Amino acid sequence: MSIEVKKLCFSYFEDRRDVLENLTAEFDAGEITILTGASGCGKSTLLYLCAGIYPHAAGFLRSGSITVEGREPSKLPPQERCLLTGMMFQNPELQFCMDTVERELIFCLENICTAPEEIPRRVDEALEFCDIGALKKRSLLSLSGGERQKVMLACLAAIKPRWLLLDEPFANIDNASAREIARKLKQMHEERGTGILAVDHRLDNWLDIVDRVRIMEKGVLREESLKPAELEPGLLEELGIIVPCGSYSPSLSVCKSGETVLELRGLSLRHGENDVLKNLNASFRRGEICAVVGSSGCGKSSLFGALMGIYRYTGQALLEGRDIRRLKRTELGRIGFVTQNPQDQFVSDTVRREIEVGLRRSENAQEKSEEILRDIKLWRYRDISPYLLSQGQQRRLGVAALMAYNCSVLVCDEPTYAQDRNNTIAVMDALCRQARERGVALIFSTHDIRLAEDYADRILELRGGTLHALR
Secondary structure (H helix, E strand, O other): OEEEEEEEEEEOOOOOOOOEEEEEEEEEOOOEEEEEOOOOOOHHHHHHHHOOOOOOOOOEEEEEEEEEOOEOHHHOOHHHHHHHEEEEOOOHHHOOOOOEHHHHHHHHHHHOOOOHHHHHHHHHHHHHHOOOHHHOOOEHHHOOHHHHHHHHHHHHHHHOOOEEEEEOOOOOOOHHHHHHHHHHHHHHHHHHOOEEEEEOOEOHHHOOOOOEEEEEEOOEEOOOOEOHHHOOHHHHHHOOOEOOOOOOOOOOOOOOOOOEEEEEEEEEEEEOOEEEEEEEEEEEEOOOEEEEEOOOOOOHHHHHHHHHOOOOOEEEEEEOOEEHHHOOHHHHHHEEEEOOOHHHHOOOOOHHHHHHHHOOOOOOHHHHHHHHHHHOOOHHHOOOOHHHOOHHHHHHHHHHHHHOOOOOEEEEEOOOOOOOHHHHHHHHHHHHHHHHHHOOEEEEEOOOHHHHHHHOOEEEEEEOOEEEEOO
């Protein structure tokens, strides 16, 4: 049983070069295979084609074919296709349709025409398999990134497809949650014979379960199929892949202690009956780079959401001595935010205009926008909609767009998720350079402790609803 790709040529636009060029490959259901390579080389595109989502939803299949166990997924009706291939996106929010965990699983089972009397049992079995029975009645909006990924895995466990296709499944969760999901994937593979093909820039959490690693470059797969023990750090670094236990080697200027620009005093926040933040106190200075770390669900995104005005809280958050809840509308741009889902912040119809919005008061805005887009390797996409970019590209655009604003504080929720090593370095170098040169307080969350150690002046861990200094 296998996925067979034969002489595949695919493009997103009729008049532009192919993203995948005459690609031929075979993936065996008896092995867990990881597909890796630099951002934009075509990995996610191949996965979407294997799932049958493309070319129906986007793009042009110029030539070649893809078969999964001898069947073409793009030609199957949805009910049959999802029993053949189950897809987990980078952002599970894009897949959820219902409001609670239980209803989402019921919806999935109804879509494959499961007998009504079987649905409750299969829902409970899937939740138990993923060890998330306690989340059954929870709202999906109230869950952390790691919890949402586990719910998405439970949906796939309930449907029981022949293949699991996973696009950066660990991009937005802590290492402990990633290892837990990896163990469940291995269990599905061994006990059910489920084929697994995953795309990832980071290999750390796969090394204990993966059988094969395939490397893609510019729309073409390298011929060699590597075992984990055969991976050479030098080759991975050269290809832009994040090296297990490797460093980022940033070149940062020394932090010059500036005045306090943002201060949190007794900030507390609740979601329903749950105390998420408890009497939290912290201060952040101009030109300082601060990393906020912590396990999935500890409250990092809730803290940032409070500063954005999304969540109500008690206590105070003071920007330059003034309560941010009392700022005038024209002053709200003094704090810039990069959210976990970059689609939430786009305001323009093209990539270039998204940058120019932040530069509208600057001289030579067009020249500056070109410079910014070339730095983040998106100049060639300048005239298309931001929503047509990959998630990794959208993340780089979201970060770059916010850097174009004149902010006193930049708050970035996982600014490097789903990025390869080279783009991770490019994004962080650009953010930190802006912080140093413009005297901006940069606050970013991350699950990559090595990234925090390499780039941050201070590291704060959010644990038990309060911030604890690690450095």
